[in-house]
Amino acid sequence: MMNEKSKALGRVTPMVQESESSPIRRMMKMMEERSDLLNLSAGEAAFDAPDTLIEAAVSAMREGRNRYTSTNGTPGIRNAVASFLKAEMGVSVDPDENVLMTVGGMEAIFLAFRLLVGAGDEVLLPDPGWGILRPITDRLGGTLRFYPLKKGDAWTIDPQAILDNISDTTKLVVINTPSNPTGATLSREGYAAVLEKAREHGVFVLSDEVYHNYVYEGGHVSALQFDHLDHVIMVNSFSKTFAVTGWRLGYAVAHPWVIRQMSVFKETISLCSFSIGQWALAGYLAGSRPYLDRVRELCRGNMERVVERLNAIPGVRCPKPVGGFYAFADFSGIEPSDEALFRRFLDGGVALVPGGFFGSQGAGHARIMFATDRALIDRALDRMEAALAS
Amino acid sequence: MMNEKSKALGRVTPMVQESESSPIRRMMKMMEERSDLLNLSAGEAAFDAPDTLIEAAVSAMREGRNRYTSTNGTPGIRNAVASFLKAEMGVSVDPDENVLMTVGGMEAIFLAFRLLVGAGDEVLLPDPGWGILRPITDRLGGTLRFYPLKKGDAWTIDPQAILDNISDTTKLVVINTPSNPTGATLSREGYAAVLEKAREHGVFVLSDEVYHNYVYEGGHVSALQFDHLDHVIMVNSFSKTFAVTGWRLGYAVAHPWVIRQMSVFKETISLCSFSIGQWALAGYLAGSRPYLDRVRELCRGNMERVVERLNAIPGVRCPKPVGGFYAFADFSGIEPSDEALFRRFLDGGVALVPGGFFGSQGAGHARIMFATDRALIDRALDRMEAALAS
Numbered sequence: 168m169m170n171e172k173s174k175a176l177g178r179v180t181p182m183v184q185e186s187e188s189s190p191i192r193r194m195m196k197m198m199e200e201r202s203d204l205l206n207l208s209a210g211e212a213a214f215d216a217p218d219t220l221i222e223a224a225v226s227a228m229r230e231g232r233n234r235y236t237s238t239n240g241t242p243g244i245r246n247a248v249a250s251f252l253k254a255e256m257g258v259s260v261d262p263d264e265n266v267l268m269t270v271g272g273m274e275a276i277f278l279a280f281r282l283l284v285g286a287g288d289e290v291l292l293p294d295p296g297w298g299i300l301r302p303i304t305d306r307l308g309g310t311l312r313f314y315p316l317k318k319g320d321a322w323t324i325d326p327q328a329i330l331d332n333i334s335d336t337t338k339l340v341v342i343n344t345p346s347n348p349t350g351a352t353l354s355r356e357g358y359a360a361v362l363e364k365a366r367e368h369g370v371f372v373l374s375d376e377v378y379h380n381y382v383y384e385g386g387h388v389s390a391l392q393f394d395h396l397d398h399v400i401m402v403n404s405f406s407k408t409f410a411v412t413g414w415r416l417g418y419a420v421a422h423p424w425v426i427r428q429m430s431v432f433k434e435t436i437s438l439c440s441f442s443i444g445q446w447a448l449a450g451y452l453a454g455s456r457p458y459l460d461r462v463r464e465l466c467r468g469n470m471e472r473v474v475e476r477l478n479a480i481p482g483v484r485c486p487k488p489v490g491g492f493y494a495f496a497d498f499s500g501i502e503p504s505d506e507a508l509f510r511r512f513l514d515g516g517v518a519l520v521p522g523g524f525f526g527s528q529g530a531g532h533a534r535i536m537f538a539t540d541r542a543l544i545d546r547a548l549d550r551m552e553a554a555l556a557s
Numbered sequence: 558m559m560n561e562k563s564k565a566l567g568r569v570t571p572m573v574q575e576s577e578s579s580p581i582r583r584m585m586k587m588m589e590e591r592s593d594l595l596n597l598s599a600g601e602a603a604f605d606a607p608d609t610l611i612e613a614a615v616s617a618m619r620e621g622r623n624r625y626t627s628t629n630g631t632p633g634i635r636n637a638v639a640s641f642l643k644a645e646m647g648v649s650v651d652p653d654e655n656v657l658m659t660v661g662g663m664e665a666i667f668l669a670f671r672l673l674v675g676a677g678d679e680v681l682l683p684d685p686g687w688g689i690l691r692p693i694t695d696r697l698g699g700t701l702r703f704y705p706l707k708k709g710d711a712w713t714i715d716p717q718a719i720l721d722n723i724s725d726t727t728k729l730v731v732i733n734t735p736s737n738p739t740g741a742t743l744s745r746e747g748y749a750a751v752l753e754k755a756r757e758h759g760v761f762v763l764s765d766e767v768y769h770n771y772v773y774e775g776g777h778v779s780a781l782q783f784d785h786l787d788h789v790i791m792v793n794s795f796s797k798t799f800a801v802t803g804w805r806l807g808y809a810v811a812h813p814w815v816i817r818q819m820s821v822f823k824e825t826i827s828l829c830s831f832s833i834g835q836w837a838l839a840g841y842l843a844g845s846r847p848y849l850d851r852v853r854e855l856c857r858g859n860m861e862r863v864v865e866r867l868n869a870i871p872g873v874r875c876p877k878p879v880g881g882f883y884a885f886a887d888f889s890g891i892e893p894s895d896e897a898l899f900r901r902f903l904d905g906g907v908a909l910v911p912g913g914f915f916g917s918q919g920a921g922h923a924r925i926m927f928a929t930d931r932a933l934i935d936r937a938l939d940r941m942e943a944a945l946a947s
Contacts, residue, residue: 174759175788176814178728182672183821192628192824209625216623225615233606233801235599238582270660270805270827277826282572303825338568369564398565411623413832415660415805424566431573434582435693436667437660441831442803 187302194509198518205547208518210347211412212492212538214465217458220409223447232446236439238430240268240418243449248418251452255379258391264423265396267430268440272377272404272417277303277436278429279400279419280339283371284309288338293324295495295525295532297347297375309338318528321486322349322495326357333364340365342390343375345382348525348534349495350470350488355388362395370398377404377417380459381538382490383467397422405448407492408459410538416444462538466492469537469544476548477535480555492538495522499531501555508533515554517547577692584899588908595937598908600737601802602882602928604855607848610799613837622836626829628820630658630808633839638808641842645769648781654813655786657820658806658830662767662794665809667693667826668819669790670729673761674699678728683714685885685915685922687737687765699728708918711876712739712885716747723754730755732780733765735772738915738924739885740860740878745778752785760788767794767807770849771928772880773857787812795838797882798849800928806834852928859927859934860884866938867925870945882928885912889921891945898923905944907937 198204239245245262252258260266269275280300284290286308292300294313304311314332316322324344333340342361344353353361365372374390390399404417419429470487473494477485482500502508505521512519512533522532537544588594629635635652642648650656659665670690674680676698682690684703694701704722706712714734723730732751734743743751755762764780780789794807809819860877863884867875872890892898895911902909902923912922927934 173756173787175756175761176812178759179673179761179815180675182818185817185821188817188821189628189824211625215621221618221623224618228611228614228618231605233611233803235601235802238579273828274826283569285570299825306822306825366563366565369568371565371569397563412625413623413829415827415829415831422566425569427575427578428572431575431578432696434579435689435696436664436826437805438663439803439805441805 183302183306189299194518194520197513201513201516203516204513204518205516205543205550206518207536207539207544207547208520208534209536211407212410212462213540214410214462214538216410217451217455219454220411220447220451223451224443227443227446232442234442236442236445238434238439239426240266240440241445241449244268244445247449247452252391252420254453256387256389256391258389260391260420265420265426267419267426267433268445269417269419269433270437270440271406271412271415272375272402274433274437275402275417275419276300276373276375278432279373279402280304280307281432282425282428283339289336291329291332291337291340293341293343293346294527295322295348295522295529296341296343298524300341313526315528316346316349316351321489322346322351324351324353324357326353326360329361330364333368333370335368337368337370339371339373341373341375344388345378345488345490347378347491348493348520348522348529350491350493352382352489353388358388358390359393362390362393362399366395366398372399374399374401376401377407378491379403380408380463381466381492383470384489391420400425405444409455410462411444414441414444416441416448466538469539469541470494472541473535473537473544473548480552483555492536494535494537495529495532496535497532498555503531505529505531505533511554511557512551515557516550517554573692573696579689584908584910587903591903591906593906594903594908595906595933595940596908597926597929597934597937598910598924599926602797602800602852603930604800604852604928606800607841607845609844610801610837610841613841614833617833617836622832624832626832626835628824628829629816630656630830631835631839634658634835637839637842642781642810644843646777646779646781648779650781650810655810655816657809657816657823658835659808659823660827660830661796661802661805662765662792662807664823664827665792665807665819666690666763666765668822669763669792669809670694670697671822672815672818673729679726681719681722681727681730683731683733683736684917685712685738685912685919686731686733688914690731702727703916705918706736706739706741711879712736712741714741714743714747716743716750719751720754723758723760725758727758727760729761729763731763731765734778735768735878735880737768737881738883738910738912738919740881740883742772742879743778748778748780749783752780752783752789756785756788762789764789764791766791767797768881769793770798770853771856771882773860774879781810790815795834799845800852801834804831804834806831806838856882856928859929859931862931863925863927863934863938870942873945882926884925884927885922886925887922888945893921895919895921895923901944901947902941905940905947907940907944
């Protein structure tokens with residue numbers, strides 16, 4: 168069965184290089200060999216999903232809501248998303264025209280890139296930033312350009328760095344606020360300035376706000392809070408918000424034409440999104456604030472603990488994240504190679520993501536997920552201290 | 558917010574024509590205006606999912622299996638799929654190398670087409686056949702070519718018609734057995750001949766077997782039963798098999814290199830598939846035969862009823878499907894336009910899919926889904942009789 172040299176295989180042009188496979192996947196291979204590992208490398212929270220939501224999903228399953236929904240999503244979930252955005256962010260969107268339910272935030276991002284990026288189109292990404300946007304751009308023939316987050320200043324998303332990089336050749340700018348991996352946010356004034364210049368140059372802004380609940384200073388600033396929906400695509404997800412990453416349910420908010428384009432294409436990749444999650448969240452979303460407050464405060468306490476303990480280690484520098492799930496700490500004073508750093512921590516029994524995976528500015532850094540149990544964080548920090556001292 | 562003429566929107570090339578939107582979606586719009594409709598147009602069974610499976614999913618949810626899985630799927634579900642294929646089809650596949658869990662069969666098909674079809678590549682599809690493969694091919698720049706099913710002979714999938722169309726310019730042949738919309742199957746001898754010629758010419762075969770449980774004469778013939786995995790991609794889905802289309806969980810079986818290519822690309826469209834479904838089905842699959850037997854026999858009875866009643870209507874001809882969920886009947890003796898036929902049935906209170914949606918040979922036909930309640934089928938047939946007499 169494994170005839171590597173079949174004529175048919177010989178005629179196929181690879182669509183990916185296997186080396187493009189997510190670094191997380193390669194890390195997981197290494198991690199699988201270690202049973203006692205404390206894993207702070209995941210891109211998801213480790214706390215529990217809300218009981219009420221799980222029970223709503225259980226009821227939906229038993230009531231037989233296991234069938235296809237429409238491609239855009241059920242009217243119930245789209246209405247609930249519109250109400251949620253009104254309550255959480257004070258914005259008004261039309262549930263029928265502006266909202267598309269997607270297979271996690273990932274499908275929303277894929278569809279947006281597929282629509283907006285063609286051969287030679289310039290895409291402006293943050294450095295450091297989530298690594299997966301780079302192969303997506305490459306596969307569409309787009310040209311990558313990076314705007315630096317402010318390394319010396321807690322990785323703030325500097326609007327000037329974005330403005331300086333926007334030109335007539337820019338097609339798409341990605342803003343991730345709060346940011347993965349740094350937790351940095353873009354200020355209200357900064358976002359206003361970016362959107363104005365983007366509009367002038369005919370540039371789309373993809374605003375990845377999947378960590379919107381996890382903001383520790385000031386409130387969340389959404390791209391939807393400015394009157395720019397004609398060139399903004401906001402991506403969000405229930406995965407991060409409610410710790411149900413395995414449900415694969417997110418959404419895009421955009422101009423009606425953009426939503427229709429994404430929806431018709433979505434028919435040919437996923438047909439529709441997970442039905443049970445739509446039914447359950449449609450009823451749950453409006454009452455989700457107490458849960459959201461609780462997990463944000465849990466994360467705030469964890470964040471302060473991680474930052475305090477890391478900064479107490481000589482040679483380590485960890486700026487305080489304004490939002491998100493992650494601390495992004497500088498270990499270059501001890502170990503300048505982040506691959507060597509990853510191995511050193513792994514040998515010490517802790518899995519983190521090497522900073523270089525997030526871009527050139529990440530070298531010598533590591534991403535530490537703190538949306539988990541406080542005791543586990545303390546045990547991991549004990550191990551990290553020992554690994555760094557060894 | 559709705560400035561249609563923004564500079565940014567003006568720079569975007571549409572990735573789809575809105576008219577490409579699934580005909581089913583346009584029909585659903587028309588159908589929404591009718592509250593008393595009997596709907597036999599769905600592409601899914603209307604009977605219940607297995608209770609045991611639902612309760613396994615409930616347990617998985619409550620146990621917190623709501624997190625990301627690996628992109629290929631959990632080891633548990635891939636092992637269960639391998640065992641299921643051994644028990645059901647007598648084939649041996651490596652769960653680590655040959656199996657990729659996908660967002661329904663749809664994502665598997667999208668990934669396979671994305672890998673195999675480039676500009677100018679010729680794709681050979683059945684006529685009639687599932688409509689969505691045409692826009693997928695178009696968007697990849699492929700060239701469409703059709704092989705006719707045998708209209709005069711219960712729509713049999715004629716191997717000779719496929720063989721006659723395979724040449725050095727062919728890149729991919731799609732076999733859908735049992736077929737949507739006709740229920741026709743490809744014989745064992747026929748499949749062997751097709752695979753031999755395909756291998757000679759370096760042609761990949763995508764075998765869409767999502768209706769594999771629903772075969773009423775002889776057993777299911779799978780592309781995996783021949784020693785051809787170096788140029789075969791088998792697509793299957795739990796959606797149709799267990800009436801959980803809303804779970805979006807399917808799988809591809811292929812050569813290890815093909816699976817790796819599809820998996821790395823999948824990272825950028827869905828990251829992973831629905832976690833709960835993987836956990837629940839991993840435990841359920843091995844004991845699913847009694848359910849599968851029961852629903853197949855239910856469908857057999859429904860199929861015989863539909864065929865009998867339709868053929869009793871003067872001017873209507875309905876060949877007996879060998880498999881699948883659908884009868885594909887010829888109404889051209891009464892109404893040659895299938896759009897007019899669709900409207901006539903809709904006015905009479907029954908929703909069916911016009912045959913033209915499945916290709917040129919479908920004109921004057923309609924697809925009737927029979928995987929539902931017997932009483933509902935009888936009521937729908939009463940209405941169809943009245944509509945045809947009016």
